[in-house]
Amino acid sequence: MAIAKKKPAVARSRGNLMAIAKKKPAEPVRIEIKREDTVKVISGRDKGKTGRVLRVDRETGKLLVEHVMMIKRHTRPNPQKQIKGGIAERESPIAASNVLVVCPGCNKAVRVAHHVDVVAGGKSRRTRICRKCGQTLDRK
Numbered sequence: 001m002a003i004a005k006k007k008p009a010v011a012r013s014r015g016n017l018m019a020i021a022k023k024k025p026a027e028p029v030r031i032e033i034k035r036e037d038t039v040k041v042i043s044g045r046d047k048g049k050t051g052r053v054l055r056v057d058r059e060t061g062k063l064l065v066e067h068v069m070m071i072k073r074h075t076r077p078n079p080q081k082q083i084k085g086g087i088a089e090r091e092s093p094i095a096a097s098n099v100l101v102v103c104p105g106c107n108k109a110v111r112v113a114h115h116v117d118v119v120a121g122g123k124s125r126r127t128r129i130c131r132k133c134g135q136t137l138d139r140k
């Protein structure tokens with residue numbers, strides 16, 4: 001007598017479940033901070049610190065600011081990639097809403113206003129200006 005093969009109790013789901021669970025990409029955040037700006041941290045662990053912006057991520061709304069939100073990474077040495085082991089310190093992203101741009105004119109942490117110039121031909125150009133003293137924050 002032949003024994004009937006047992007069927008698996010749970011039916012295997014076909015296809016990739018991860019594809020169904022995939023999150024739709026977040027709306028890019030409007031950040032009025034650019035690379036090389038000097039910003040001041042107004043909230044969080046590193047409140048009060050100032051630093052230069054290294055990178056802006058509009059997808060997540062976060063920034064990498066020099067010497068702000070330093071974290072320690074424990075790295076294993078990898079001689080092939082010339083990586084030394086030990087504890088390395090590096091920056092971690094901070095939310096753009098937790099920083100303010102430092103105005104080069106009045107040297108204060110300020111909110112950013114926009115000045116719209118109408119260039120010949122009906123085109124307009126937006127420049128970022130300091131809300132306190134009116135100094136242009138964009139470099140040419």
Ligand SMILES: [Zn+2]
Pocket residue numbers: 103104105106107108110130131132133134135
């Ligand atoms: Zn100013």
